[in-house]
Amino acid sequence: MVRSEGKPRTLVHLSDLHVGRDAATDEAARALSRMLVEARVDQVLLTGDVTHRGLATELARYESIFAPLLEAGRLVAVPGNHDRMGDDAGRALMRGGRVAVTTAPGLHVVRVDSTAPHNRSLIDGHGELSIRDVADVRMALSEAPRGALTVVMLHHHVLPLPVEDLAERLATLVGLPCADELPLGEDLLGEIHGRCKLVLHGHRHVPAEFQVALRGEMPMRILNAGSSTILGRARLLAHVDGSLAWEGWLATHTVAPRSWAPAARFRAGVRAAVAVA
Numbered sequence: 479m480v481r482s483e484g485k486p487r488t489l490v491h492l493s494d495l496h497v498g499r500d501a502a503t504d505e506a507a508r509a510l511s512r513m514l515v516e517a518r519v520d521q522v523l524l525t526g527d528v529t530h531r532g533l534a535t536e537l538a539r540y541e542s543i544f545a546p547l548l549e550a551g552r553l554v555a556v557p558g559n560h561d562r563m564g565d566d567a568g569r570a571l572m573r574g575g576r577v578a579v580t581t582a583p584g585l586h587v588v589r590v591d592s593t594a595p596h597n598r599s600l601i602d603g604h605g606e607l608s609i610r611d612v613a614d615v616r617m618a619l620s621e622a623p624r625g626a627l628t629v630v631m632l633h634h635h636v637l638p639l640p641v642e643d644l645a646e647r648l649a650t651l652v653g654l655p656c657a658d659e660l661p662l663g664e665d666l667l668g669e670i671h672g673r674c675k676l677v678l679h680g681h682r683h684v685p686a687e688f689q690v691a692l693r694g695e696m697p698m699r700i701l702n703a704g705s706s707t708i709l710g711r712a713r714l715l716a717h718v719d720g721s722l723a724w725e726g727w728l729a730t731h732t733v734a735p736r737s738w739a740p741a742a743r744f745r746a747g748v749r750a751a752v753a754v755a
């Protein structure tokens with residue numbers, strides 16, 4: 479049963495928690511969890527980098543912090559490149575293939591694992607998306623019932639975004655792919671346009687937003703949450719019968735971690751609304 483039958487439902491997008499990075503990050507994650515429980519959010523979608531080093535201990539800490547939401551089945555995640563390091567915590571975050579469907583009242587969510595074995599190395603953080611993955615996402619969206627909000631969630635960015643730090647700038651200058659968007663990102667958007675209303679991702683820690691609006695078809699929004707623990711806030715979307723009704727932000731009002739520069743710019747956030755086509 480996925481129809482919301484006229485009842486508004488709420489959805490929150492989290493990303494890049496990096497649980498285990500330091501004490502401030504873990505406290506920010508606790509604040510986010512408390513905030514989501516108090517707000518009685520219907521569904522939370524978490525787009526990867528749940529852990530900082532992919533350690534089993536970090537995954538256990540995440541599961542403890544978000545236990546009320548996980549135990550209620552109101553939080554689902556996909557792995558990010560950081561989750562593939564260490565003990566490969568990413569395996570536990572998504573089992574049974576690279577594309578999977580999760581449903582909830584009023585929601586049809588296609589989860590995509592955009593990580594790859596090269597993510598064992600921190601300097602090889604870029605994602606991977608195959609032609610088969612793109613076809614599977616299209617097929618999974620075709621199974622969405624009428625009246626459900628269609629969402630694709632994955633970790634890596636599908637469109638080019640500005641580099642965020644010196645390491646990414648240097649890597650790009652010497653031709654390393656670690657800061658690049660998914661090689662088939664635009665192909666994915668072309669395949670799912672008209673079938674999908676929301677594409678949610680993370681990886682880059684500065685929030686961003688795109689909208690694809692081709693004439694005669696429903697618009698598709700592509701949202702990067704940024705790092706929720708650094709920002710101390712998360713985007714809240716309400717939907718009714720498959721359409722977005724309204725949106726806003728939930729904020730924890732905690733002091734964001736300062737250990738990862740440039741924190742001030744992260745906290746300020748960046749909203750880049752770009753009309754494509």
Ligand SMILES: [Fe+2]
Nearest residue numbers: 494527560681
């Ligand atoms: Fe991250």
